[in-house]
Amino acid sequence: MRQMTDCGTSRITFVLPDLSRGGAQRVALTLMNLSVRKGLAVTLLLVGDRRDELDDIDPEINVVRLGKNRLLRAVPELYRTLQRQKPDAIFSTIGYVNLALLFLRPFLTFDHRLVVREANLPSAIFAKAKVPTFTRTLYQSLYRRADFIFVTSEKMQQEFSDLQLARSEQLCLFYNPVDVDKILKNATGEAPFPNRGNTLKKVVLSGRMVEQKGFDRFVETLPDLSSELEFHFLGDGPQKEKLVQRVSQLGQSHRVKFHGQVSNPWAYYKAADIFAMPSRWEGMPNALLEALVCGLHCVATPESGGVEDIRKLMSKPEQLTIADFDKDFTASLNHLASKQGKTEDGIYLPQSFSLENAFTRFQQKIMS
Template sequence: MVRIVFVIPSFSGGGAERVMLTLIKHIDRKHVEPILIVMNDQGPLRSLIPSDITVYDLKTVRLRNGIYKLINKIRNLEPSVIISTFTHINVTLLALKPLISKPTKLIIREANTPSRSLKSTHSPNFFRFMCRHYYPKADVVLCSSALIENEMKEKFKVPTSKIFRLNNPIDIDNIRSFAPVPVNHKDFAKYFVAAGRLTHQKGFDRLLVDFAKTPRDFCLIILGEGPELKNLTKQIKSLDLQKRVFLEGFKENPWSIISGADAFLLPSRWEGMSNVSLEALACGVSVIATPEAGGIREILKFVPQGSLTIAPSGEHFVKALVKTKTTHIHENRPSLLPNDWDVVNVTKKFENIILNTI
């Protein structure tokens, strides 16, 4: 039995957390004993933890205040493998690897494109140095897109032998079971949905500017929580969008809302591979994304024609919205997501990577 410790900062509603929790849920218990360490046991995704998983809450908001607890807990658990997917935790674990039992393997997953994401940290130069110095020391580096793979090789000099492509695991059947009857907004000619943490990265501010240029009978629902909530609320008012743009917060089941949309919108300034966009495709909903939105454009050749549109923010994005076909459907559409992203296939590959690493 292989003991694996997963490390995440919290149960906030981000895609990286959801990916980790999905892998934990579906990994084969016959071969693997998954254990979860969380820095702070808070957030809406807490309910997704399977009942058979042991969770250790370090009860600290900041990593630097919980480093001793984290290393001590790992040493006590004596895992075969440690898995982390957040840059600040990745570099911390790699830097402190000498304090962990030597047989323990360290697998890191990079969820974003560091060339962009590190600029948003409080110390970009420091984290860039740490990534360049320590990422090559990982036993395995998991990448969700070719874009991230290339950055790992070219910017951080990670050996090709350590880099593995692992698609985001999407539980297609489960997602579709939560959306048997799509939610429609019949009072509007077209109905769009966007979702994600309300942060600068996600680009909802520029989406609002674009949406203000669409016909007044277009509706937009934005799902998610985050620090930009007040600013976005003010922006909606200043653009006179109160009657057709709605901030509806975090939803445990966003898929019934997404599945009724004419299109899902991804206006991100940077991404690794947008998890919620993949979920939208699994719901049978087409996606309109900006070129900067990471690896999503890489699946263009794998999805049906017209189901994924790449359009720069501004005039081209507005045109894509206007050209979107109206659906007003009352039942689920067939999934548009290729099976390479299905949770069963991804988890099997994940297990093989682990077993071949130890």
């Protein structure tokens, strides 16, 4: 790899499909902003034609849009753009974009390092694929072209090895960077849902309302959950209307609130008592990490990605309950309903997820 450009500044191109508020995009954005602060020249190459913007992108980042509504149509222009830019390093964190870049790699004629991050467990990706065998074959043949593969949990690292998707020396355990200062700054101020004269404990569930997040199965358990709990859903998605209707059918609308997509979820976390994650699958759950920053007791399914890694690294692992869905999950929430509220100003996020730790590891792999 060419270590430095002629002007003495390393150049990194991040490739994303769009700037939506997905977890993988947020990880990439954090790394981009950190790279700029550390003096690197950063280009963001956006494949899609959506105009979603994240308001905290550093103005020093050079944003290039391909304006294509499908990745397949963007591949020729993606290749030409990279050939013109000739970055020292390329980074991607969305599975299908990873595959496209790895396919193109033998045709790129400049010296570079290519690092990809996998956002979800391979087993979950293959299970949801239209043609699982074909998808697995693509991973097995293309992922070996990467210089490094960032995996977000020990479980994911083990799956890559067991499924023979990569060589062991390619795999790098990389925990999501969490901006604790930013979260705490935005979490202060007036509570988004005041007590309104009641003493009910507030449970927050956050994420896109799709099958993966398990909100549909969670609402079915509402009649079995303690009357001492009320529930606040943050996010939008294709399941939202059905979820609202089902909550009404179950007679639970009086203690369930759908807030939609909010720009500052951390204020809700800080004002709540419990964070619940009934996901069917995850990679490394950003929302749960951020809830730990805000001092919440978290209840998550074992399928919620790297939760075992998180709990193992925590100084107070009792603040994260991992429970099978649905009986154990329900019992855990009911148990918390009877306990004292959360500790004020508690921060339970392990140090392994700090910005500095993440960037040091990122820089080692993408610049070495």
